[in-house]
Amino acid sequence: MRIHHLGIAVESLATAVPLFEKLLGKAPESEENVADQKVRVAVFRLGESRLELLEGTSADSPITRFISKRGQGIHHLTLTVPNLAEALGKLENDGIHLIDREPRVGAGNERVAFLHPSSTAGVLIELIEES
């Protein structure tokens, strides 16, 4: 297992991308829309991990709602698992509350699923199947 990425909720990629370019000394590797999650994402690769800056693309985007409640900042932590369906089944058996009982499609067309922060110390955790 490793940290695959950290998702950071930002009001505006137009503002946040230049800031992180200065901080990290490089441009984002990619920028894409993830329609399923109503976000636009800019990805900075950092060794084995990456930072994903997330901008909501509609008023009912989870990112837009997060920012209006809690402001900009770290939104979720993503961990790799070898088999997502198996990991979800095991965690549910262990009493972890899942947001996604079935994998969904994330950035880069990868299979991801979210765990509910009420059972993970307040941290929104995303699992991603390591391909």
Ligand code: ZN
């Ligand atoms: Zn993510």
